[in-house]
Amino acid sequence: MSEDNRESSGIIDILKKRWSPRSFSNKNISDESLQRIFEAARWAPSCFNEQPWNFIYFRRGSESYNKLAAAIMDGNKPWSINAPVLVLTVARNSFERNGKSNNYAMHDLGMAVFSLTLQALSEDIYLHQLAGFDAKMTSEIFRIDDNFSPATVLAMGYLGDPEALPDSLKPSEKKRTGRKPISEFVFMNSWKKANNL
Amino acid sequence: MSEDNRESSGIIDILKKRWSPRSFSNKNISDESLQRIFEAARWAPSCFNEQPWNFIYFRRGSESYNKLAAAIMDGNKPWSINAPVLVLTVARNSFERNGKSNNYAMHDLGMAVFSLTLQALSEDIYLHQLAGFDAKMTSEIFRIDDNFSPATVLAMGYLGDPEALPDSLKPSEKKRTGRKPISEFVFMNSWKKANNL
Numbered sequence: 224m225s226e227d228n229r230e231s232s233g234i235i236d237i238l239k240k241r242w243s244p245r246s247f248s249n250k251n252i253s254d255e256s257l258q259r260i261f262e263a264a265r266w267a268p269s270c271f272n273e274q275p276w277n278f279i280y281f282r283r284g285s286e287s288y289n290k291l292a293a294a295i296m297d298g299n300k301p302w303s304i305n306a307p308v309l310v311l312t313v314a315r316n317s318f319e320r321n322g323k324s325n326n327y328a329m330h331d332l333g334m335a336v337f338s339l340t341l342q343a344l345s346e347d348i349y350l351h352q353l354a355g356f357d358a359k360m361t362s363e364i365f366r367i368d369d370n371f372s373p374a375t376v377l378a379m380g381y382l383g384d385p386e387a388l389p390d391s392l393k394p395s396e397k398k399r400t401g402r403k404p405i406s407e408f409v410f411m412n413s414w415k416k417a418n419n420l
Numbered sequence: 421m422s423e424d425n426r427e428s429s430g431i432i433d434i435l436k437k438r439w440s441p442r443s444f445s446n447k448n449i450s451d452e453s454l455q456r457i458f459e460a461a462r463w464a465p466s467c468f469n470e471q472p473w474n475f476i477y478f479r480r481g482s483e484s485y486n487k488l489a490a491a492i493m494d495g496n497k498p499w500s501i502n503a504p505v506l507v508l509t510v511a512r513n514s515f516e517r518n519g520k521s522n523n524y525a526m527h528d529l530g531m532a533v534f535s536l537t538l539q540a541l542s543e544d545i546y547l548h549q550l551a552g553f554d555a556k557m558t559s560e561i562f563r564i565d566d567n568f569s570p571a572t573v574l575a576m577g578y579l580g581d582p583e584a585l586p587d588s589l590k591p592s593e594k595k596r597t598g599r600k601p602i603s604e605f606v607f608m609n610s611w612k613k614a615n616n617l
Contacts, residue, residue, distance in 0.1 A: 258617040287609035333530030412484035
């Protein structure tokens with residue numbers, strides 16, 4: 224049976240704790256924390272152990288941060304650019320081993336991002352991922368090699384006060400957070416065949 | 421600084437614990453554990469909260485399990501089909517909201533898989549993911565809708581004795597487990613620019 228509340232879902236605490244806030248405090252993230260966060264990405268599994276994930280991080284107040292912020296779409300901008308750290312995630316599109324297209328690059332990047340998300344959470348650092356940015360512009364600005372594709376921007380920081388957000392953003396804090404019941408995405412023995420759980 | 425050993429890497433215990441074994445014990449996975457494992461996938465984040473992940477699970481001994489096993493490439497077969505549960509992961513390729521192609525489907529499936537991996541680990545259930553299977557064949561056998569693509573097979577079970585594996589598989593237990601140093605995939609302010617960590 225699927226619970227509608229992750230608190231009562233029976234999953235482990237670090238997974239219950241995860242959500243995507245829009246308000247971050249002013250507190251900076253230390254280099255030591257960032258190092259552990261990226262170390263967590265490092266140990267994710269990947270197809271042929273290719274580790275196709277790459278990350279560029281930016282600290283608020285730097286010129287580079289502002290350049291990335293300019294590539295974020297307006298709807299995301301008001302909340303994302305109050306994060307002390309932004310990270311541009313970049314997937315390597317081909318295998319290093321043979322140059323062929325890696326159909327698992329995005330999949331494996333996603334695993335690495337989820338891994339670093341939990342390490343961050345364990346230190347009370349929350350992430351909000353966004354896909355609403357101009358990937359082509361970031362490729363040009365940051366001179367990313369042709370063989371690599373920017374995938375997401377991670378806004379990262381300690382929790383802030385949602386009341387400090389502009390009014391237009393407050394209701395969205397609770398938007399689109401529902402989940403499908405397990406019966407809609409878990410099947411037994413064949414596609415769309417009911418599970419036994 | 422990157423450590424070559426995840427034990428001393430400073431990351432949280434559940435991430436340190438994760439690895440991909442090739443030997444599983446005979447112990448079955450209960451329905452209750454499977455329910456929690458898929459519940460963990462359920463709470464992963466996704467682009468537009470589309471939740472593009474889908475899973476078909478198979479218990480060892482069933483006809484369906486044997487059909488999936490037949491689609492696994494020979495190199496993976498000797499170890500994967502001793503797992504008590506196999507899961508075929510399936511990504512929805514287009515957005516439900518507007519029918520457009522979802523470039524984050526594999527990314528978000530990867531996050532959901534990593535989430536369920538950690539829930540499983542918390543109950544001493546280990547996963548080994550494999551991409552070496554005939555996806556087209558599984559689409560046909562299990563009548564998966566056109567708009568969905570099989571992505572990986574997850575072999576899932578409690579740890580077994582590696583000594584019980586055929587000799588040809590034993591050395592592979594330790595193969596390809598090295599990781600790139602953080603300096604190779606984490607940059608500050610621009611592509612390939614050294615990080616400060």
